[in-house]
Amino acid sequence: MAKIVTMGEIMLRLSTPGYNRFVQSDSFDVCYGGGEANVALSLANFNHEAYFVSKLPAHEIGQCAVNSLRKFGVKTDYIARGGDRVGVYFLETGASMRPSKVIYDRAHSAIAEAEVSDFDFDKIFENADWFHFTGITPALGKKAQALIEAALAAAKRHGVTVSVDLNYRKKLWTPEEAVACMTKLMKYVDVCIGNEEDAEKCLGFKPGKTDVTSGALEMEGYKDIFRRMKETFGFRYIATSLRESFSASDNGWSALAYDGKEFYRSRRYDVRIVDRVGGGDSFSAGFIHGLLTYKDFKKALEFAVAASALKHTIPGDVNLVSAAEAEALMQGDGSGRVQR
Numbered sequence: 474m475a476k477i478v479t480m481g482e483i484m485l486r487l488s489t490p491g492y493n494r495f496v497q498s499d500s501f502d503v504c505y506g507g508g509e510a511n512v513a514l515s516l517a518n519f520n521h522e523a524y525f526v527s528k529l530p531a532h533e534i535g536q537c538a539v540n541s542l543r544k545f546g547v548k549t550d551y552i553a554r555g556g557d558r559v560g561v562y563f564l565e566t567g568a569s570m571r572p573s574k575v576i577y578d579r580a581h582s583a584i585a586e587a588e589v590s591d592f593d594f595d596k597i598f599e600n601a602d603w604f605h606f607t608g609i610t611p612a613l614g615k616k617a618q619a620l621i622e623a624a625l626a627a628a629k630r631h632g633v634t635v636s637v638d639l640n641y642r643k644k645l646w647t648p649e650e651a652v653a654c655m656t657k658l659m660k661y662v663d664v665c666i667g668n669e670e671d672a673e674k675c676l677g678f679k680p681g682k683t684d685v686t687s688g689a690l691e692m693e694g695y696k697d698i699f700r701r702m703k704e705t706f707g708f709r710y711i712a713t714s715l716r717e718s719f720s721a722s723d724n725g726w727s728a729l730a731y732d733g734k735e736f737y738r739s740r741r742y743d744v745r746i747v748d749r750v751g752g753g754d755s756f757s758a759g760f761i762h763g764l765l766t767y768k769d770f771k772k773a774l775e776f777a778v779a780a781s782a783l784k785h786t787i788p789g790d791v792n793l794v795s796a797a798e799a800e801a802l803m804q805g806d807g808s809g810r811v812q813r
Contacts (some may be wrong), residue, residue, distance in 0.1 A: 515762075
């Protein structure tokens with residue numbers, strides 16, 4: 474299996490029990506997650522040599538975050554220790570027509586304050602096959618942007634394939650800030666993942682008629698943007714998950730990919746949601762695994778969609794399914810029957 478490196482922030486997630494609202498909760502459920510950490514954990518579940526790179530405080534809460542990765546096989550050798558804070562986010566899980574809500578408390582977290590000198594990127598990328606990052610990390614500030622660019626430059630020195638999930642977060646930066654930063658980083662990227670909103674807010678490509686809020690999909694809008702992204706940045710593959718939001722509880726789930734010659738739309742799943750947080754991360758991990766395993770971008774996309782559909786049935790940030798489980802669904806076993 475491949476050596477895969479991801480880099481970003483892992484946060485303490487405090488979520489209300491069940492479907493409770495913030496105002497009615499006297500306790501929170503605890504887990505740890507974050508875009509790049511979630512991808513690393515999924516890839517470890519698929520039996521890759523997955524490394525997560527970050528900076529975490531040396532105190533016990535920082536160690537809890539490290540332990541949450543180690544227990545699922547993610548390698549933490551390159552996590553720097555120091556700083557004062559683990560970022561926190563609060564989650565209220567929605568149902569039916571009531572949406573989920575996220576409140577961040579992540580300012581001045583250890584990774585946001587980290588320096589390039591905290592990491593030996595040439596050592597980190599020695600013998601690596603793949604590097605994955607998201608648009609969330611550079612949104613944390615100038616220091617994080619410098620970290621990502623240094624990591625990308627080192628990855629390219631070592632001949633590593635690079636993927637990005639554009640992942641625009643309006644609570645972290647403006648579209649103007651995102652475009653100014655992200656367009657400079659795209660010269661390092663081989664595989665780009667993101668929906669029409671991400672393409673507009675991170676790269677400046679105005680979307681077609683798709684409404685990402687309602688989930689109304691317009692394929693020609695995606696295809697036009699993918700063509701322009703390919704022409705501008707020369708990506709090897711471009712992919713996006715396609716979410717049809719009928720309610721907070723029920724979604725349609727599929728994906729679209731482009732290899733510069735052909736567009737391919739995956740099988741579609743009707744998903745009854747247990748927890749949608751991390752769904753996009755599970756798609757990214759599935760697409761990376763698929764490209765490394767099958768060498769056929771269509772089959773890779775089908776694996777990614779199956780794996781990420783399953784993630785929506787699992788509480789927490791991370792996708793705790795095996796490659797065999799995703800492949801079984803990909804091949805048509807979506808009955809949900811008890812396995813004895």
